[in-house]
Amino acid sequence: MAKKTEDIAIVGYAQSPSYRQAELTEPQFLYPVISEALERAGVPRREIGFTCAGSCDYLSGQTFAFVMNLDAVGAWPPISESHVEMDGAWALYEAWVRLQHGDIDTALVFGSGKSSPGKPAEVFPLQMDPYTLTPLGADPVSLAALQARAMLDAGKITEDEMAEIAARSRKSAVNNPYAQVKGDDDPAVLLKEPYVTAPLRKHDLPPISDGASAVVLATTEKAKELTDHPVWIRGIDHRIDIHQPGMRDLTESPSTRLAGKNAGVKGKFDFAELSASFSHQEKLLCDELGLGKDVEINLSGGPLAANPVMAVGLTRFVEAARLIAEGGKKRGVAHATSGQALQQNLVAVLEAE
Template structure:
């Protein structure tokens, strides 16, 4: 069912205008930030304005993603507008989702053609709450939420399914963590700053948490914010020397009932990837055989930034995206290195875009996820000029 509809959303129809990421900003992923979410947002917005030279009223459209419940107050998102700036009044909207979905709407908005620049923000402070006690409220309100069955528990079930199917082992999970932590050590924004390499054997010696997952297999919720400015082609060239082109964004959801899903695979990622012309259906996302170095659709991916909040998810995502070893996965350390919930998905786009802008990659896919056990997934395909 999930893969049934590739819809009419053609990824790269020729008459769609080119849209590029022109500036990015993120705060560090703080274990606890001792101040209002507004400060985190303001910090990002100031960075964006400084790097583009835009004034606040030079941005045509603004859209943010956040979660009231995580902030501990209904309508908490209203206060966040203070950080984004809305005087004089601005053209603005908000999704109660990760900032990556705000990017989706902003990207579509610019394609309408009457506005040229958009700012996208994702933010959250996780430290005041126990994330498990908050996010079990995503579950079916009749049959599941009253059990307190939280996303980490469902992740544990998914990890078990993967092991039972012979698709991964606990060592594989630990290897994902070890590699993520090693990468995070080089990322000043990361929350988990390993002091040297973490050995798989040492990770496996740790006790279980949501068995077969261990505490280190679960991304630590953090406080933080992230923001980007995107622009239509002509404006993008005015605002930066290194635009990062958004070649497509697609997102798909799967059934809310895990019993109706194959938890060992990601049907939604496969559909989104096919829509964007990447992934196994398009001949593999990596640089292997069949790769088209000109980025003609199938391959040439250098980097994948994946929204891996539980180690085993990387294995599912690699498979669904058809990534081989030539594609660098989560060079930032990924969410296992720092997980400012509600910004984490948008940060995947930022990390991928930054790699391209700095010349370390030419083509990348960023992935964001929402809901338990990778229920909903977004892919954003990014490319540099040359």
């Protein structure tokens, strides 16, 4: 994709802790997250040019659940606002597009979700083809297990590697105050655990989480005015693959590869924040994005440590921005996914000045 877009910067970011079961409602835990992101950006609520949210009715089991989340924004007097029934990372994409117009210079983006009220194995089959797959109860863990099995059979990963990824994620999460699953685990010990759904063990699975994250974006000129440490989105793209898992080679992710190419994923990277909800997916994503051993993956612990669905992809941007603005990193990849077995993928390249 020839570059004809302006660089947009992340100038504010925040996230809630990842809760196993939040006692607060979605707007109640969103509200401080949005406030913190705005404060960090130094942009008063009323001056935001565009607001975009990502959430999902079926997650919380309420029609029009996203309407309540407007409470957390302060949508009075009225605001220019939109909502995607997708992870907040796609809300970020919509806002990134909106800022390209040049008539406004800031945007607020947030993603939020409460997975705890429902059971993922009951809720997520509704995300599959309603005629052929929903009635079979095609759930995320079963589909991920099929994918992991295919990768194992193809020699693209080993169970040892999967356990190492899980152990490293948990260890990285020790330093992340927002993470839910953390600790110092020996991969060899993890491998002694029984399978949950073969070939996946508990450590290969993400936790069930409630949580939210928010990002403030600004145009080039505005970002320079607002902060000395803007985090530049140098490229961003998203792509979707065929839905029917039987029609895909589950050991590959062409949409990730293409989105990565269009976002400009090449050259040296310090780190990547990947929405790998299952351990084997980290390997798959690294392969598709061409990320080598020198790239530090999910320093936050990633989705294996905190998995607030509908926010987890946007949280990758929050973590990446934090590493660049506060952690001295120079260049990283942020990745979000939607659907099962990595059907849809969004990739962005983030850089320091």
